Amino acid sequence: MPDTDAADGRLIVLSNRLPKGGIPAGGLVFALHEALSDAGGIWIGAADPGTDVKSGLTRIDDGTQPYERHTFDLTEREHEGFYLGYSNAVLWPLFHHRSDLLHIREGDFASYAAVNARVARAIAGIVEPDDVIWIHDYHFLMVAHELRALGVQNRIGLFLHIPFPSQNEIMALPQVALLPGWIAAHDLFGVQTTRDVAAVNEVLKVDKRCQVLADGTWIRDSRLFQVRSFPIGIDADGFAEAARTATIPRLTLQKHAPLLIGVDRLDYSKGLVHRIEAFGAYLERRDPGSLAPTFLQIAPTSRGDVAAYQEIREELERAAGHINGIYAELDWTPVRYVNRHIDRDVIAGLYRRADVALVTPLADGMNLVAKEFVAAQDPEDPGVLILSHFAGAVEQLSAALLVNPFDQSSFADAIERALTMDLEERKERHAALRKNVFDEDIAWWTQCFLDRLNGAPRSFEGDLKSLRDELPA
Incomplete structure (x- = not known):
């Protein structure tokens, strides 16, 4: 220091x-x-x-x-x-x-x-x-x-x-x-x-x-x-170690089914509704015979006594319920929405387990979730980061899949591309992201x-x- x-x-x-x-x-x-x-x-x-x-x-x-x-x-x-x-x-x-x-x-x-x-x-x-x-x-x-x-x-x-x-x-x-x-x-x-x-x-x-x-x-x-x-x-070394040693909770997903994750405070700047609706647009075009992906959105309440935050919570719940109502099956819930705090070590383990992270704010100073996801990944089999053009992190993490969260069709395309990306491209992108996250850490x-x-x-x-x-x- x-x-x-x-x-x-x-x-x-x-x-x-x-x-x-x-x-x-x-x-x-x-x-x-x-x-x-x-x-x-x-x-x-x-x-x-x-x-x-x-x-x-x-x-x-x-x-x-x-x-x-x-x-x-x-x-x-x-x-x-x-x-x-x-x-x-x-x-x-x-x-x-x-x-x-x-x-x-x-x-x-x-x-x-x-x-x-x-x-x-x-x-x-x-x-x-x-x-x-x-x-x-x-x-x-x-x-x-x-x-x-x-x-x-x-x-x-x-x-x-x-x-x-x-x-x-x-x-x-x-x-x-x-x-x-x-x-x-x-x-x-x-x-x-x-x-x-x-x-x-x-x-x-x-x-x-x-x-x-x-x-x-x-x-x-x-x-x-x-x-x-x-x-x-971020404290990249510390977070990577926490992810590597974390006990991952049982998620009861379909066998080999991909996991997408979003972790944000419940805030209108985070683009949460746009994100869920883009996932719904992807599900609409998805081949019914393909693996059934699950999107886990963790969004603990922030400033719940402010009217704008109460409104975004209601919108998010409606959007998640609407998509689940259309696409859910007896053994598959497409959207899992958790509106409470989850411990940091559990989050780290979930990042490592996830195949795709959706970090797609409408406006954000930096957004450290993007860097935490990168640090948590296994370099030999890394997941894919989808990152909004409006996150400050985009200036450093340009090797991510970059999206405009207002463009629902292109956003859905990015989700499909992330879920089907081959290992070689995933490793190449992750190596570039990881270098920045570890070289330009919190210290x-x-x-x-x-x-x-x-x-x-x-x-x-x-x-x-x-x-x-x-x-x-």
Whole structure:
């Protein structure tokens, strides 16, 4: 893991949630755990909402970690406005290109701003001169701006785990005029893909106070900042081992019948209904005498108290029931839909057993399911990854079968091709996918981000007019 600061300062991480218990298993939380362990840092996250709120942080260390863990308080009203309201009913749909689902309510932004300001004050109260601050995700877009207003000069980076909207889409945000200032308060604003970088740059270009240098560095009010892509990875070695040693539950499939799998949070951005309908289109054209494939969709409920999520759950249940009603036989259920959490090790084993993975979101920052499926496969007899053009992972995993989830006929063609692909082609595609997943894993991602943050230019004291020759035409 990386040396997080040349000056031996601490790493201060801010995320909405904190891991509970011992060493986290896999993924982002594992990477942050490792980085914090090396740096001797602090991890800050939200406490469960309650009735009272403290202005500072509460330390919750239980002696299990080599770094400090702190929480900030949220009232029930703040949870409603900051989290369910502005974060997940405004920013989430907007950044996932669903401005039609925005639910803008009076008071939600005030709650979001108040929480961001209080968290900034709490960080300002504990930060030391050489500390590096790493903020995660859309819940805290204003924290760096508030920290700068408080005089904090430390290096601050933010990584956005979700997509970034286009210039036209961002106009639906009532606070759009403030967004460039929020971005510019960071030394490094990290996103998942190069297309996200392009989208952020388009928003910044509209701001008359922003100018960009030839190397892509931005200047706003004499502050230099960078927008860069850092495609997040997984703990590939750990996940592969979990898949190899997992006990796979008995699935009661027809003998030699192929298994297709999808694993997602129940969210309208994941394209779940489109996916099931494409599988139904494949079944409609399938030779009745061929092996009967089963599609297992695991989709635990997410944000079940939000109306849009209740609607997608009902649509998914109707679509699965409709296809089963048409095509099911006494010894075959084409679609198996599981609406609850399944343990990570069981999921890993199911990935290894599956012949095809359907990772077909309508919009996604990265989608680590694609990388987990690749890591879990047996290289000597690998399954096939079907990947949406709209997943951030497509920039790295171009050897997958790429689909447009809105094109049902072509999607069904891809399912047929995946189920009939010969071993030689499967191995060739998988080898290319596997190399990326293992070379650019979660440790690589952490190293890249923190190295870039620690090397980022800080400020510009000269006359901007003297830099015109450096600005692109």
